[in-house]
Amino acid sequence: MKFTKMHGIGNDYVYVNCFEEQVENPAEMAVKVSRYHYGVGSDGLIMICPSEVADFEMKMYNADGSESEMCGNGTRCVGKYVYDRGLTDKTTVSLMTGAGLKILQLKVVNGKVAAVKVDMGAPELRPELIPVDLPGEAIMGHHLTVGSQTYEIHCVSMGNPHCIVFVKDPDQVDVEQVGKMLENHPIFPNRANIEFVQVVNRNHLRMRVWERGSGETLACGTGACASLVAAVLTGKADRQVTMDLLGGSLDLDWSFEDGHVYQEGPATFVFDGEWLGE
Structure with a gap:
């Protein structure tokens, strides 16, 4: 399984391009790759997947294998990955997450994404x-x-x-x-x-x-x-x-x-x- 290690201000994940790779058991894989002394070392696993309703879909698993709805730092890294690796030439990208649709504004410098602004949606207080x-x-x-x-x-x-x-x-x-x-x-x-x-x-x-x-x-x-x-x-x-x-x-x-x-x-x-x- 090919992967990419990325981080958003130190919040690091293992990213897998699921346009090319298949992860059979992502919960189990998240535990394995996240271990710092025995795996890659990360806060979890994020899969970048095709979507029928957005440009891309993000699926994420914590270091203990539990599935999570959303990761703000992870969304920024997904934005950088899909642009820098040529999966899109858009600088406004829609991303489906377990917490709904997110819109990413990519800040490109010298052909690479340097920063990302993410619309995280409205907070829920109920x-x-x-x-x-x-x-x-x-x-x-x-x-x-x-x-x-x-x-x-x-x-x-x-x-x-x-x-x-x-x-x-x-x-x-x-x-x-x-x-x-x-x-x-x-x-x-x-x-x-x-x-x-x-x-x-x-x-x-x-x-x-x-x-x-x-x-x-x-x-x-x-x-x-x-x-x-x-x-x-x-x-x-x-x-x-x-x-x-x-x-x-x-x-x-x-x-x-x-x-x-x-x-x-x-x-x-x-x-x-x-x-x-x-």
């Missing part, structure tokens, strides 16, 4: 559609006790479930311990991605993320978008911000005009390879 098993029209500022600590959580879906916790300094948080407990809390029937967010100022946020099925990663595009929504709704930030993550920065905009969240950032090629293992 608890039953995130999903989170709590009453109310939206979950903003709910106090949840986990272990001996109580956290103020804010829940948003960007096609996948997110739980945002605002903190003074993300570097002082035990992301693995707290993230794992919150991810698997019974109020999240499909588990959740957990974001720990610092408000630097109204146009500047910092974030660390514990991703459902992958653990702590260097970046999460959907998590960054969900965190912006929570910050705006709680009066902590304006609609346009720079989000700093461990792997780099994203420019985010929650548009007042159409209600959609837009994220823009780089997409980076790492290497091509061929998987010869079983």
